Amino acid sequence: MDENTVNKGDEQDSSKSSRRNFLKNIGLLGAGVAAGAGALYSGDIFEKKKAATGEAKVLLTQDNKLVEVDSLELKALAKNPTKLMLEKGREGIEGRRWVMVIDLSKCRNARRCIAACQEAHQLKPGQYHLNTLQMQDAPDTAPYHMPKNCQHCDNPPCVAVCPVDATYKRGDGIVLIDNERCIGCRFCMAACPYSARIFQWTLPKDAGKHQGEAYNVELNVPQKLGTISKCLFSADRCREGKLPYCVSACPNGVYYFGDENEDAVSNGTTKETVRLSKLLRDNGAYQLMPELGTRPRVYYLPPKNRLFPFEPATDEAPKEG
Amino acid sequence: MDLIISDLSHHIRLNKGFFLWMGFLVLAFLACLFAYTRQLKYGLGVAGIRDYISWGLYISNFVFFVASSLIGMLISAVLGLIGMKWVQPITRIAETIAVAFAAVAGLVIVMDMGRPERLAYVFLYARFQSPILWDVTVITTYFVISLMLLMLPMIPDMAVLYKRYGSLPSWLKPVYKVLSLNWTDHPEQNRIIHRSIYILLILIIPAALSIHTVTSWLFALTVRPGWDSTIFGPYFVSGAFVAGSAAVIIAMFFFRKNYRLKDYLTDLHFNNMGKVLVLVAFVYLYFNINEYLVPGYKLKRADAIHLRELMSGHFAVMFWLVQVGGLLIPIVLMLFRKMRKPLPLTLISVVVLIAAWFKRYLIVVPTMAHPFLPIQHVPDNFKIYTPTLTEIAITLLSFILVLIIITLISKFFPVIPVVETAKEKGLDPLKSNES
Structure with missing residues (x-):
């Protein structure tokens, strides 16, 4: 019973591992491609951004923190x-x-x-x-x-x-x-x-x-x-x-x-x-x-111990503009 | 009966005098409306009010209008309910004045707004902690009750005139028919209408007391010297009765003369209205003594400045003219029976009414002219308030509007209740066999 199980397990393990490896390889390849493409893409965006403004804006958030945001990522909110x-x-x-x-x-x-x-x-x-x-x-x-x-x-x-x-x-x-x-x-x-x-x-x-x-x-x-x-x-x-x-x-x-x-x-x-x-x-x-x-x-x-003499205000009434 | 009907209704027609008078009113109205369009365009700066004296003619006028409208309640409700039969021919005049002044008071307050186009905000963002909200509520309520007290007793009159008065202008007939609400003088109809009027007469008493008490609180709920007073409510209410009684007497005189109502508005009515005016003026005098003597005895610093400005300073001439010429002397004069004859009483009432207007000015402006902290480094026109022509025209606008409303109501409807007068004389108004 035990042996049988172990054998079966081995068999399953080996077949599983080969399948896993296969999947892993594909995954790696996929990831590599994706990463490469991503890098290319972001590089492209970066270039575009640079071409567009190249500006980094410093903004104050609602919780009083200063953050740096690229001006291209700024978009107007729906509210005025x-x-x-x-x-x-x-x-x-x-x-x-x-x-x-x-x-x-x-x-x-x-x-x-x-x-x-x-x-x-x-x-x-x-x-x-x-x-x-x-x-x-x-x-x-x-x-x-x-x-x-x-x-x-x-x-x-x-x-x-x-x-x-x-x-x-x-x-x-x-x-x-x-x-x-x-x-x-x-x-x-x-x-x-x-x-x-x-x-x-x-x-x-x-x-x-x-x-x-x-x-x-x-x-x-x-x-x-x-x-x-x-x-x-x-x-x-x-x-x-x-x-x-x-x-x-x-x-x-x-x-x-x-x-x-x-x-x-x-x-x-x-x-x-x-x-x-x-x-x-x-x-x-x-x-x-x-x-x-x-x-x-x-x-x-209170106005005590003043270091200067009091000078009355010269009241030039401003004109109503 | 026909005689009563034609006596009380013969003025209901379009005649030359009416067109002349209305033409004059409309022209004056348009001229003053132009002044208001200037204010809409350039802002409240076209008026003389500025940062320290920020309430002036408009608010004084508003208080005066609310005050004058109170008389409807005194005549119809108080005197009517305690069984004074003689007020019967005057009730409709009093209600007409109440409706006209209450309606225009609402407009006067809009004239004082810096942003009249935001009027709806008062309802959209209403904060019930603010006395302005209380004022809006009670003035609307009072206006509606007064309008109902004007219209309900008129229903039988409309029916009778529609059916029996041959000279009723044809263009007015449909109006009368609608307003008569199919009145047939059925006992059940009579029961309902008397019951409704009775309830309204009771309801209008707290409503009327509220409008002027709350209006007085617009001032008394602040801490300023001259306004910071606990008796402002009754002080204003009693003053309102003085102004309103005077207004009713003046209206009575004009209707009596122009609409030939000598047999219905008799010397007795003037005599009695004179007594009413003396009574309310005495009550008002009593509150005046309280209002000036109590702070005057203590002379707290801010109160002292205020009273000095009133009694011997910038406002002294106006103050003494109003207090002595507009209150004390009229009281003494009206104690004599001869002075309560129609003509002298009307002349006295004109003086009392004008003084009542200036009294509102004396309540509003001097307090603002002397705040707790000194007024410094500002243009000279901020320190002393001088109303501008535009401002005066806009104030006149409200008076013209009141006159137009009173003219229209009194011209196209019987000034004196027809059916009630007939019933008093034991006549049945819907049957034609009597005289």
């Missing part, structure tokens, strides 16, 4: 770019809680922040996402300059009153506006105690030049007639891992910007990164009108 950006802009940047600290003791009203902001967001001279106000709290206290932007409140009154969900609060703390959705009722302007919002009453700056451009909700650009605009904490720069336009433009080290979750903020001028909690604790940080319950994401450090 405005729609894609609108969807992405609703979500916010995973795991972040953006926060700004403004050190009033350093502000000399250079207004470089404003220029950078207006440049980035295509604003006219009289339109401010960010404005420096000359403040004086009581008759005997010292006047100071106070940069004032959207406070990106955690309990935003503007978002509460919007009838169409055009202005919204994202997971990363930023309050944004969808100008493709805004109906221009201006209820949010009425609701905001910080006067942070502006409206495009007339044709926006360079409207003709930017006509037809894809709308970027994280930059509010191109600006749209008959809709609201305001500070966005430079949401587009946040996505690139860069500091906001105003923060980078300040020559005097007024602004700190960073992530509350990391407990770290970076100064836009000195590029120094400090602990947020320590900065707030050591400098007597405060918020604008906290009694209103809006819970702002902007902190102010």
Whole structure:
């Protein structure tokens, strides 16, 4: 019984192995041919690509990674770019809680922040996402300059009153506006105690030049007639891992910007990164009108120990353009 | 009976006066419509509103329109339900005013939109957390109930006039026939119609209170000084009754004169409407005292700036004219019986109504002119609000539209309920054997 089986097995084995070898050979040959053809083909494509562009593009993926892609492999998605950006802009940047600290003791009203902001967001001279106000709290206290932007409140009154969900609060703390959705009722302007919002009453700056451009909700650009605009904490720069336009433009080290979750903020001028909690604790940080319950994401450090004399703003009222 | 019918219906015809008046209204309407096309083309910038004072004439006007429409509820529902028989000839006038103002209020708010072509978004992307959604809901509801309260009591009138009024213009006959809904004065029909009207009269009370309370919340739900008030709801509602009563008195005067209704809109009706106006004006005065005295006593910083601007600053002249000339003096005058005669009462009502409009302006604009943080580094026209001609024309547009609606309704339908008047006098309107 056993012998028989073994014999049979041997017989089968030998016949099987010969068949297997045969198949193997054919397979090898096939693979070789395929590989050769593949190499030839890819070489051909490579040549063609080189002939076509020879360009490698660096792109930012949705999860914030830089990748290199050959431009020939890029194809337009079925969705239009405005729609894609609108969807992405609703979500916010995973795991972040953006926060700004403004050190009033350093502000000399250079207004470089404003220029950078207006440049980035295509604003006219009289339109401010960010404005420096000359403040004086009581008759005997010292006047100071106070940069004032959207406070990106955690309990935003503007978002509460919007009838169409055009202005919204994202997971990363930023309050944004969808100008493709805004109906221009201006209820949010009425609701905001910080006067942070502006409206495009007339044709926006360079409207003709930017006509037809894809709308970027994280930059509010191109600006749209008959809709609201305001500070966005430079949401587009946040996505690139860069500091906001105003923060980078300040020559005097007024602004700190960073992530509350990391407990770290970076100064836009000195590029120094400090602990947020320590900065707030050591400098007597405060918020604008906290009694209103809006819970702002902007902190102010009081204007004490100033190294320069106060110079009143030369208020040249810009003409309405 | 025939006398009542012809008395109350003889104005239903196309005459020269009507064509002249409508021609004037239509021309004015077209001129103002041109102003609106400019706004559509160039944006809201053609108006004087800017970033800080971003609500101006349009929103003030909207509040005024909602306010004026409230009178339908006061006259028909409140006074009617508590058994005031004398309001009967005035009910249709009040409902006409309610329908006209409520309908146009919806358009006024569209005039204020930066993107009117996106109106549908209010329904497509509706967020019910927003008071604007509440406002849209209740104004639509109120408009529908008011329209039904205008149409339902008119059904028997349509039937009677269609069958018995020989001078009814032939082109109006099919309209009357359709609107009469085959009314035969059957007891079952009467039962249904009285029951429906009764239910509507009850329903319109919460609806009317809602529209103006919610409209007041568009302001009171913000934290701004001057708006941040808990009494804004009743403050607005009582003010609405003042404006509406004045509007009804003015309309009564014109119908009485132009449609020769002296025997039906008598001195008694004017006297009583004068008393109603005094009563609601007193209530309104009471809320005014609350609204200004309470913050005025405490003088919190932002409130102090607001009150100073109102009482001795930029808005002082308008403020005192409105408060004294448009409220206090009319109250005192109307306490005298002589002043409640048709002509003096109508003149007083005109003053009260104009003051009521400016009062809305004084509620909306000064608060926006003084936000918490200073207004700096902006063009001068951002700091002080001056309405533009275009803006004024667009505001006039809404008034012309209201006049057109009121003219059309009152011209082609009996101003005073025919059947009810007849029944009051013990006549059966569908039988012709009585006088």
